[in-house]
Amino acid sequence: MIEKELVSIIIPVYNRSDLIIDTLKSIQYQSYSNFECILVDDGSTDNSTAVISDFIKKDERFLLFTRPENKIKGANSCRNYGFEISKGIYINWFDSDDIMHPDFIRNKMAAFENADVVISKVCYFKNNIQNIIGVENRTKSSDNIFEDFVTLKISWHLPDPLWKRSFLVGKQLFREELKKGQDRDLFIRLLLDNPKIIFIDQCLTYYRQHSDTISNTFSIDVIESYFDALNKTIALILKNKPSKELKLFLLKLQVKNYRYLYSQKNSFYSFIKVFKTLFVFDFKNLKWFFKFLVASILYNTIGKGSILLRG
Numbered sequence: 367m368i369e370k371e372l373v374s375i376i377i378p379v380y381n382r383s384d385l386i387i388d389t390l391k392s393i394q395y396q397s398y399s400n401f402e403c404i405l406v407d408d409g410s411t412d413n414s415t416a417v418i419s420d421f422i423k424k425d426e427r428f429l430l431f432t433r434p435e436n437k438i439k440g441a442n443s444c445r446n447y448g449f450e451i452s453k454g455i456y457i458n459w460f461d462s463d464d465i466m467h468p469d470f471i472r473n474k475m476a477a478f479e480n481a482d483v484v485i486s487k488v489c490y491f492k493n494n495i496q497n498i499i500g501v502e503n504r505t506k507s508s509d510n511i512f513e514d515f516v517t518l519k520i521s522w523h524l525p526d527p528l529w530k531r532s533f534l535v536g537k538q539l540f541r542e543e544l545k546k547g548q549d550r551d552l553f554i555r556l557l558l559d560n561p562k563i564i565f566i567d568q569c570l571t572y573y574r575q576h577s578d579t580i581s582n583t584f585s586i587d588v589i590e591s592y593f594d595a596l597n598k599t600i601a602l603i604l605k606n607k608p609s610k611e612l613k614l615f616l617l618k619l620q621v622k623n624y625r626y627l628y629s630q631k632n633s634f635y636s637f638i639k640v641f642k643t644l645f646v647f648d649f650k651n652l653k654w655f656f657k658f659l660v661a662s663i664l665y666n667t668i669g670k671g672s673i674l675l676r677g
Contacts, residue, residue, distance in 0.1 A: 369398055373471050375458050378461075379405050379406065379444070380441070381414055385463045389460075390403070390421055392466040396469075396471050399427075405431065407444075409432075434447060446540050456528055456529065470486075473486070477566050483533065484566060485565050487569045488570075488572070489501050492575050537555075538555065541595050545591045546588045547595070
């Protein structure tokens with residue numbers, strides 16, 4: 367393969383001094399060598415920047431930047447900033463604790479043929495990549511990729527897609543205020559633009575499983591940002607005349623989120639608006655939805671009904 371196209375690997379970094387070198391070495395030893403790896407530090411308080419700085423002295427393809435002060439703190443800001451300063455014709459976001467297969471870039475580039483994105487699979491591991499504990503088998507094509515992705519019948523992770531830059535230019539990328547579900551939010555919005563997708567049935571990312579991740583955090587502010595972002599995404603989806611099944615799935619998802627937020631009136635009004643928009647008349651679910659709605663109204667008017675909301 368002639369490696370004429372530059373590929374940009376973009377990685378946000380925050381306090382990863384213990385893991386980042388393994389990630390960088392897996393990128394350094396890629397069989398496809400024409401890449402730039404843009405690392406954007408999010409204000410690390412450990413010695414991550416020192417560790418990275420020492421590493422990149424030996425390889426000019428690795429570039430370390432700091433998130434600009436005018437951007438809010440968070441991995442999403444770093445990912446967007448990394449895209450802004452990148453030069454590659456192809457873009458692949460990656461995480462600072464995961465590991466690339468040696469042919470991660472090469473095999474994706476080889477699969478490109480009049481496509482906007484090539485998507486591979488992840489293998490899950492704990493501690494080291496010899497300890498594989500599973501594979502994401504939902505990463506595959508379907509007859510209705512958009513709806514099946516939203517409803518979790520198919521799925522993929524942040525590192526899996528290699529995007530053609532031209533498809534991303536001019537689009538809203540990561541929502542910088544969002545603290546949970548960032549990659550799914552992005553993928554859903556990008557799928558609304560009907561990209562041409564090629565799936566390759568290869569496990570090219572080793573995805574580290576551990577508890578130190580925002581996805582496992584359920585504080586009110588994290589749930590609230592996700593709730594608000596999903597409402598915005600739902601509004602976009604509704605313009606495309608979703609099926610009854612999809613509308614019901616989205617409503618149930620917001621019900622799940624709202625259970626954490628029922629004491630906040632702003633969230634209550636947002637939920638009622640979404641409820642009215644997404645409600646599908648279905649005898650099987652009508653009784654449950656009615657109970658939930660009454661409980662929400664009771665709680666927000668007289669302070670009672672929280673047990674039904676949690677049930």
